Each structure stands twice: as C-alpha cells, then as structure tokens.
Amino acid sequence: KAPFRVENQLGGTIGGPLHLPRFGEGGPVFYDGRNRSFFFFSLNGQRNTTPIFGGGENPSNVPVPTARMRVGDFGELIRPGTSRVYQLAGGGTVTAPIGTIFAPNGTPIPGNDLRNCPSCGPFSQFALNYINAFPLPNLPGIGRNYATNRKEHANVDSYDIRFDHRITDNNSFFARYSKSDSARSRDNFFLPGTSPTGNDLPAGPSAGDEFGDAKGFTMGDTHTFSPTVINDARFGVTRVEIGIFNTGVNGTGGFAPDISARLGARNINLGPNSSGIVLMGIVDELAPGSDRAVEFTGDGGPFYFLSNNWNFVDSLTVVRGAHTFKGGGDLRIRQNSNYDGGRNGGTKGNTQYGTTGSGFVSGNYNGIGPHDTGSSLANFLLGYRPGFITRGDPGGPYFLSNKEIAFFVQDDWKARSDLTLNLGLRYDIFTAPTERFDRQSNFEVATRTIVMAGDSAPGGRDLAHTDKNNFGPRVGFAWAGLRSDNRVVIRGGYGIMYSTDISAAQPLTANPGTGSASYSCNPITNAGGCAFPVLLGRNPFDVGLPIPAVTVAGPGTRFAAPTTGGLILFNDPDRRDAYYHQYNLTAQYEFRDNWLAEVAYVGSAGRNLLTLTNIGTGNDEGGPGSREVIGNNAVTATRYTGSSNYNAFQSKLERRFNRGLSILSTYTWAHAIDTSPGGICSNGASARDCGPDDPTR
Numbered sequence: 001k002a003p004f005r006v007e008n009q010l011g012g013t014i015g016g017p018l019h020l021p022r023f024g025e026g027g028p029v030f031y032d033g034r035n036r037s038f039f040f041f042s043l044n045g046q047r048n049t050t051p052i053f054g055g056g057e058n059p060s061n062v063p064v065p066t067a068r069m070r071v072g073d074f075g076e077l078i079r080p081g082t083s084r085v086y087q088l089a090g091g092g093t094v095t096a097p098i099g100t101i102f103a104p105n106g107t108p109i110p111g112n113d114l115r116n117c118p119s120c121g122p123f124s125q126f127a128l129n130y131i132n133a134f135p136l137p138n139l140p141g142i143g144r145n146y147a148t149n150r151k152e153h154a155n156v157d158s159y160d161i162r163f164d165h166r167i168t169d170n171n172s173f174f175a176r177y178s179k180s181d182s183a184r185s186r187d188n189f190f191l192p193g194t195s196p197t198g199n200d201l202p203a204g205p206s207a208g209d210e211f212g213d214a215k216g217f218t219m220g221d222t223h224t225f226s227p228t229v230i231n232d233a234r235f236g237v238t239r240v241e242i243g244i245f246n247t248g249v250n251g252t253g254g255f256a257p258d259i260s261a262r263l264g265a266r267n268i269n270l271g272p273n274s275s276g277i278v279l280m281g282i283v284d285e286l287a288p289g290s291d292r293a294v295e296f297t298g299d300g301g302p303f304y305f306l307s308n309n310w311n312f313v314d315s316l317t318v319v320r321g322a323h324t325f326k327g328g329g330d331l332r333i334r335q336n337s338n339y340d341g342g343r344n345g346g347t348k349g350n351t352q353y354g355t356t357g358s359g360f361v362s363g364n365y366n367g368i369g370p371h372d373t374g375s376s377l378a379n380f381l382l383g384y385r386p387g388f389i390t391r392g393d394p395g396g397p398y399f400l401s402n403k404e405i406a407f408f409v410q411d412d413w414k415a416r417s418d419l420t421l422n423l424g425l426r427y428d429i430f431t432a433p434t435e436r437f438d439r440q441s442n443f444e445v446a447t448r449t450i451v452m453a454g455d456s457a458p459g460g461r462d463l464a465h466t467d468k469n470n471f472g473p474r475v476g477f478a479w480a481g482l483r484s485d486n487r488v489v490i491r492g493g494y495g496i497m498y499s500t501d502i503s504a505a506q507p508l509t510a511n512p513g514t515g516s517a518s519y520s521c522n523p524i525t526n527a528g529g530c531a532f533p534v535l536l537g538r539n540p541f542d543v544g545l546p547i548p549a550v551t552v553a554g555p556g557t558r559f560a561a562p563t564t565g566g567l568i569l570f571n572d573p574d575r576r577d578a579y580y581h582q583y584n585l586t587a588q589y590e591f592r593d594n595w596l597a598e599v600a601y602v603g604s605a606g607r608n609l610l611t612l613t614n615i616g617t618g619n620d621e622g623g624p625g626s627r628e629v630i631g632n633n634a635v636t637a638t639r640y641t642g643s644s645n646y647n648a649f650q651s652k653l654e655r656r657f658n659r660g661l662s663i664l665s666t667y668t669w670a671h672a673i674d675t676s677p678g679g680i681c682s683n684g685a686s687a688r689d690c691g692p693d694d695p696t697r
Contacts, residue, residue, distance in 0.1 A: 008047040015040035018163075038164045046156040051149075052186060061144035062189055062203075062295040063286065064134040065377065069142075072114035072123065074101050074375055076142050077286065087356060089369030101373040114378060124383030126264035126541040130280075131381065133201050133263060134294060135194040143287040146295075150187040150204065157181045175219040182212040188247045189295060192254045199262055202248035202255045202277045203297040209252050213241040228319040236311040246299035248276030260348065266544030273301055273339075274347040278541070281352040283359035284376040291359060293377040301341015301348060304397065308335040322414040332404040337397045344392025344510055344518035344567055349545050353380045354387045361387040364522045371524050383539035385523040392518025392567070393550055398509040399436040402462075404500070405429040410474070418481035424474040428498040430577050432462035433507070438555040439515055440508040443570040443635060445615070445628065447558075450513050454555030459573045463508065467577045472496040492585040501578040501610035503679025505636060511569050513553035518566045519546075520634075526618065529633055531564035561632065568635045570615065576608040576640040598652040609642030611676040642676030 018033035031037075052060075066076055077099030084098045088106045100108050103117050110116040114123070137145040158180035165173050189204035202208075216238035223231045247253035250272050257275035260268035268278050279298035286293055315328030341347040353376045354361025356368060364387030365372050371385050380386075410424030433440075438453040442463040453461050476493030480486040510516050521530035530536055532546040548566060553559060561568060586600040616625040618633025629635045648670035656662045 005051060006049040009045070011042065011044040013040070013042040015162075033165075036166045040160070040162040040164075042160045044156065044158045046154065048152075048154045050152050050154075052152050060148050060150065060189070061139065062146050062148060063143050063290065063292055064137055064146040065131045065294055066137060066142060066145070069377060070128075070132050072378075072381060073112070074099075074114070074378055075112045077101070077375060078112055084357070086374065087367040089367035089372065094368065099375075101375045101378050102368045103373075104370040106368050109373075114373075114381065120373070120382055121538065123381050124539045124542055126539070127381045127383060129197070129199070129263040130201075131294065131377070133195045133197050133199040135190050136196060141287070143290040146189075148187075148189050148204075150189065150207075152184065152186045154184045155182065170224040171221070173219070173221050175217070177215075177217050179215045180212070182210075184210045185253075188253055188255070199259060200255055201297050202246060202253070202259070202299070203295050204247070206246075207253065208244070208246035208249065208299075210245075211241075211243045215239050230317045232315050232317075234311070234313040236309075238307075238309045240305070240307045242303070242305040244303040246276065249299065249302050250275050252276075265541040267547065268348050268541075268545060270547075273341055276348065278348045278545075279346050279350045281361075282376045282380050283352060283354040283361045285358035293375070298348065299342065300346035300350065301394075303338070303340050303342065305338040305340075306336065306397075309333070310335075324412040325409070326412075327409040328407070330404075330406040330408075333401065334404070335399065335401045337399045339397040340394050343394045343506060344516055345390035345520055347391075347393065349389065349391035351386045352388045353377075353384075355379065364388050364525050366525055383542065385536060385538075386540070387524060388520075388522055389535060389540070389545075390518065390520035391545055392548055393516055394510065395439070395514055395516030395550070396509060398439055398507075398514075400433040400440075400507065400509070401436070402433040403429070403431045416481070418479060418486060420478045422474070422476035422493070424495075426472040426474070426498075428470040428472065428577070429466065429468060430470075430498075430500050431466055432464035432575060434461045435509060435514075439552070441511040441513045441553070442508055442573065443511065443561055443568050444558070445570060448561050448629065448631070449558045450511060450553075450561050451558045452513055452553045452555055453508075454557075456556035464571065464573045464575045467575050470498040470577055470579070472498055472579070487590040489588045490586070491588075492583075494581070494583045496579055496581055498577050498579045501608075501640075501678060503610055503612065503638060505612055505638060505679050506567065506569055508569055508571060510567055512562055512566065513551055513557075513559065515550055515552045517548035517550045519548045519564060520567070521565045526633070529565045529618065531566075563631045565633060568616075568632055570635055570637045572637070572639045578606065578608045578610065578640070580607075581605040594656045596652075596654045596656075598650075598654075600650040602646075602648045602650060604644070604646040606642075606644035606674070608640045609644060609674070609676055610679050611639050611642045612679055613637050613639070638679070642674065642678070644672070644674035646670065646672045 018037040018039050020029065020031040022030040068076055079098040082098040083095060085093050085095050087093055094106055096108050101112050103109050103119050114120055135146060139145040139147055160178045162176040167173055186207050188202060188207045190201055192200050194200065218236040220234040245252040248255040248257060248259055251257045256262060258269045259277050265278060269275055277298040279300060281296045282293045283291065284293040310333040312331040315326060318325045352361045354365060355374055355376045356362055356365040356372050357374060368374055373379055406426060406428045408426040413421045415421050435453060438461055441450050441452045444451050451457055453463050455461060457463060459465060472495060474495035478489060478491045480489045482488040482490065519531055521535060523530050523535050527536055534540055534543050534546055582604050584600060584602045586598065588596060588598045590596050614625040614634050615628035615637045616632040616635040617627050617630055618625055648668055651667045653665045654662060
C-alpha cells in the first residue's frame with residue numbers, strides 16, 4: 001500500500017505605498033511615501049509528506065538475502081532444466097545448470113552450499129554479519145523479495161522583501177532581499193528496527209537528510225539624464241548553502257554512525273566524514289530482470305556546498321536621431337567551496353562484487369576459479385577479492401574563485417522607414433578558477449609531473465592561460481521594403497557568442513599534492529594496478545581497507561606523478577573559451593488579412609567545445625586509453641577541441657481570429673552533430689561516460 005500524500009502550502013503577499021505614522025496624538029505623519037516609496041512582501045511555506053515513486057518504486061521492491069543464503073546455502077539459485085557453459089579462469093569451460101556455484105578448482109559445489117566446500121575456506125566475518133543484518137524477505141522467492149513503502153518529507157520557508165523609491169522625477173531606486181530555507185528527508189529502504197541482528201543497514205537512493213539555505217540581495221538605480229540619455233546600474237549578491245547527509249552519516253535517520261565497525265569492517269569509520277556504512281554493491285542476475293544479489297547500501301560521504309556570486313552591471317542608453325546607442329559592462333565574481341565525500345572514490349570506499357557470468361561488473365572477472373564461485377554474493381561471503389574497489393579523501397574544503405568580465409556596445413539604426421539595422425560588439429573574459437591557498441595542481445604531460453599552483457608556476461595561480469581573444473560581433477537587419485504594402489518582412493542576423501563550457505569532472509583540487517588522495521583498482525583483472533597488497537588477499541574488510549596517503553605540496557613546486565592508480569587530472573593550460581557562430585534568415589508574409597506565413601533557416605556552429613578523454617594506457621575508464629601517457633592507467637584530460645553544427649528549416653502558418661483566438665501550425669526539420677557531448681552527459685562525468693568510444697582513432 002502506498003503511503004498517503006499530504007501537502008500543505010501557506011503564503012501571502014502585501015504591498016503598497018510606504019506610510020509611517022507618528023505615534024501619539026495629532027501632528028503630521030512621520031513619513032508619507034504615496035507616489036514615491038512602495039514596499040512589497042511575500043511569504044511562502046510548505047509542509048509536504050509524499051510517497052517516493054519512480055525508478056521502479058510503486059512501492060519499491062528490493063532484494064535481500066533469503067534465510068538459506070545467510071548461512072551459505074545457494075540452492076535457490078539453481079534453475080532446474082537449464083544449462084550454461086561457464087568459462088574457467090585457468091582456461092577451458094564447464095557446463096552446469098544456471099545458478100551453479102563452483103569450488104576454486106572449477107567443480108560444482110555439492111548442493112550449491114558453501115558449507116560443503118572445504119577448499120573454499122572460511123567465511124568473512126564481516127560479510128556474514130553484513131548479509132545477516134538485512135531484514136528478512138517479506139515476499140516469496142529470490143531477487144526483489146522485500147517490499148518497502150518509502151516517504152519523503154519536505155519543508156520550505158521563503159520570503160521576499162522589495163522596496164521601490166522615486167528619489168527625484170529623473171531618478172528611481174529599488175532594493176530586494178530574498179531568503180529561502182528548505183529541508184528534505186527521505187526514508188531508508190529498511191526502517192530502523194527491521195534488522196534481525198539489530199544492525200540496521202543504511203540503503204536507498206537519496207535516503208537521508210538534505211538542507212538548503214539560499215539568500216540574495218539586489219539593488220538598482222535608473223537615472224534619466226534627459227529624454228534621450230538613460231543609465232541603468234545594478235548590483236547583486238547571492239549566497240547558497242547545501243548539505244546532504246545520507247542515512248548513517250553522523251547518525252542521520254537514527255542509523256548508527258559506526259555501523260561498518262559494528263559489523264566487523266576495520267579502518268572504515270574513522271570520524272564524522274567516514275561515518276555510516278561502506279558503499280557496497282553486490283551485482284548479479286538472480287532472476288530475469290534482476291541486476292543485484294542484494295540491495296546496494298552506503299554512500300560516498302557527507303556533502304557540503306557553499307556558493308557566493310557577486311554581480312555588477314551598468315548600461316547607458318543614448319538616442320540620437322535614427323540611432324539608439326547602448327553600451328556597458330558586466331562583472332561577475334563566482335566563489336564556491338565544497339566538501340564532497342563521494343569524490344575521489346568515497347571516504348568509506350566504493351566496492352563492487354560480481355561474477356564472470358552476469359551483471360555490469362562481469363568485465364572485472366576472468367572466469368570461474370579461485371576468485372569467482374559463479375555467485376557475487378558467495379564471492380563476498382567467502383571474502384574473495386572484489387571486482388572493483390576505490391577509496392579516497394577529497395581534501396579541503398577548498399575555496400575556488402573565478403571572474404567573468406564583459407563589455408558591449410550596440411547600435412539600433414533605423415536607416416529607413418522600412419529598414420532597421422542592428423550592429424554590436426561584445427568582449428568577454430572568463431578566468432580559470434584560483435584556490436585561496438593555491439591547493440590545486442595540474443598534470444604536465446611532457447614531463448609526467450604534477451605542478452602545483454602558485455605565482456611561480458607555469459600559468460600562475462590558475463594554472464592556465466586566459467583566452468583574451470573573445471571578440472563577438474553581432475549584426476542583424478529587418479527589411480519590409482520588398483512590397484509597397486509592407487506585407488513581406490525579411491529578417492536576418494549573425495553573431496559570435498562566447499561562453500564557459502562547464503564540466504562535472506573533478507576540479508584540479510582533486511589532483512595529488514593538494515591534500516586529496518585516492519586509489520582505484522580491479523584486483524582480479526588488473527592486480528598490478530593495486531597499490532596495496534591487502535586488496536589482493538582474502539577478507540579485505542576484516543583486515544581493513546587501506547587509506548590513501550595524503551600529501552600537501554608547496555605552491556609552485558612540482559613532483560613526479562604517482563602511478564599507483566589514483567586520480568590524475570590534466571587540464572590543457574592553453575584555455576580556449578567555447579564560442580558559437582549563430583545565424584538565421586527569416587521571411588514573413590501576411591498574404592491575407594489575419595493570415596501569416598513564415599519560413600526560416602536557423603544555424604549554429606560551436607567551436608572550442610570541452611572534451612574529456614583518457615590519455616592513459618588502461619581500460620579503467622571503460623575503453624582503451626589513447627596511450628599518450630605511459631605508466632598511468634587513467635589520466636582524465638580536459639581539452640577544448642570539440643565542435644558542433646546545427647542546421648534547421650522552420651516554417652509556421654498562423655490564423656488569428658477575434659477575441660484572442662488563433663490557430664498555429666509549425667514544421668521543423670533539423671540536423672545536429674557534434675564531436676563531444678561535453679563534460680556533463682547522461683551517464684556521468686568521466687572520460688568513460690563523456691569521451692569518444694575509441695580515443696586512439
């Protein structure tokens with residue numbers, strides 16, 4: 001049964017002239033703002049409790065281990081009457097029913113029960129405690145056998161205050177302050193008290209608490225020097241704070257912050273930023289349509305974000321005869337500071353178990369044998385090597401700042417009664433971010449070294465050369481002189497627009513030497529890429545997951561890039577800001593009264609677009625590295641070599657009637673192609689997700 005939906009919303013507005021009475025009897029008012037000063041106030045509040053649907057939740061069924069699996073009996077995995085050919089790690093194949101689990105020598109285990117396999121060795125105590133901490137199934141069978149009923153609670157409180165004042169007949173001023181506070185909590189898949197061992201497991205997408213605090217102040221002044229000269233000045237500042245705490249992090253949701261340690265995992269819960277359960281995925285296809293043996297648990301760590309944005313804008317408009325001139329400038333200062341425990345591999349680690357035969361981790365296994373029983377849950381229970389493991393320290397919090405500066409001039413010229421020209425030029429500068437204490441570094445491809453930011457570093461404190469060639473001309477026209485009745489209008493325009501191409505890939509503060517560190521390896525298929533021997537042995541959680549070594553190098557220094565599988569980032573220091581040629585040509589024809597036909601060509605060509613590629617030698621990013629850098633499996637390179645093209649034919653037919661009724665018919669044919677989806681794409685934000693399929697081509 002789905003939970004009830006309860007939504008409560010309250011609010012109100014009030015506004016009018018500012019009138020301040022003088023307290024006491026008689027006498028004039030303290031201030032009478034009629035026709036001069038005005039105020040406006042609005043208030044909004046929400047208190048909502050809603051079901052969490054989507055992503056298979058209606059309500060959601062998730063997989064938990066059956067009673068038999070919790071003691072090592074995997075007989076329920078066998079699919080009678082089926083047959084499958086399994087690849088062996090040592091070469092060759094073995095044929096057995098689907099769901100069979102195997103001993104290290106590749107022979108089927110009697111009864112599909114690990115207790116009948118002396119050569120398999122003992123269970124991992126952590127793994128045994130972990131799978132027994134799941135609630136027992138409340139639905140029959142294996143796979144999605146536990147029904148949940150999650151809710152989301154959201155509170156929002158916001159208000160706006162605005163003040164408008166006419167200083168003189170030629171000068172007006174306004175100021176506005178806005179504030180919004182929000183809090184949201186989402187239920188865990190497994191509610192507190194449902195674990196049969198008393199060790200409730202944090203699990204569920206976005207389960208936990210979120211908070212947001214946004215405030216902003218804006219003011220502006222408009223001065224009319226004469227009927228043909230007007231100046232408009234604006235100033236604004238915003239501050240946004242966001243925090244996300246998944247269940248278990250610092251005790252969120254009533255879940256034990258030391259739950260990993262309670263279950264027997266060493267070296268995980270080392271402090272508030274690594275509290276909660278380790279991020280664990282046990283991937284398998286227990287039944288058709290299933291993608292995991294048990295539900296994923298854990299999270300990367302706490303998330304904090306702070307953003308300050310400052311904006312100064314001024315524009316002057318001058319009308320001279322048939323010309324309307326406008327010019328001005330725009331300065332934006334962006335500052336942000338964040339701590340993201342999920343970056344750099346997660347403060348508690350990110351571990352995924354799988355098996356050769358199924359699931360999206362199957363590529364990290366090499367066949368049935370000493371590291372793969374044929375069941376991901378059995379592999380985990382025996383303390384085998386995981387298919388993938390990573391862990392890191394995001395460092396920080398760092399404080400990054402960059403500037404955006406623009407100047408523009410334009411002229412709208414009424415050249416004739418039937419011809420208007422629009423001429424303009426804009427100049428933009430986008431600086432690369434600097435860190436307050438120079439705690440960012442870049443990989444230098446030629447020397448295979450890490451270069452720390454600093455005044456003496458190549459590229460300076462931002463490790464980049466600012467693109468100062470961003471001149472953007474604009475030209476447009478509107479001509480109605482093709483017919484004497486002006487029923488045909490031809491419009492066209494061309495302009496170059498500059499912008500910053502945003503990437504969700506890690507910033508340079510995540511590189512070595514900044515106080516952040518990480519490691520990542522595939523212990524079975526690429527054992528040589530694992531820097532710690534414990535990751536290649538049995539029972540890594542019982543022994544204790546290692547912590548990557550953190551180093552902080554001085555500003556302007558350099559050192560050899562590590563080759564231990566940690567994160568390495570290269571941002572091309574020769575920055576080239578993205579720009580777009582935009583052009584269009586449109587014809588409109590009013591062929592009868594109240595009938596309008598329109599055809600148009602619209603085009604755009606993007607250049608210097610951001611690209612992400614792995615220039616290392618390995619497949620850790622999901623595809624072959626370009627091997628530009630030898631000795632590192634994955635080096636994520638950000639360059640500015642992408643391009644895009646868009647061309648479209650657009651048409652429209654419109655009939656207008658009385659009383660606002662109209663009928664509109666449109667048709668568009670368009671073709672778009674690009675060489676890069678940019679740094680933010682549908683599957684993620686790494687070279688694996690956003691890079692070309694084959695970077696060697």
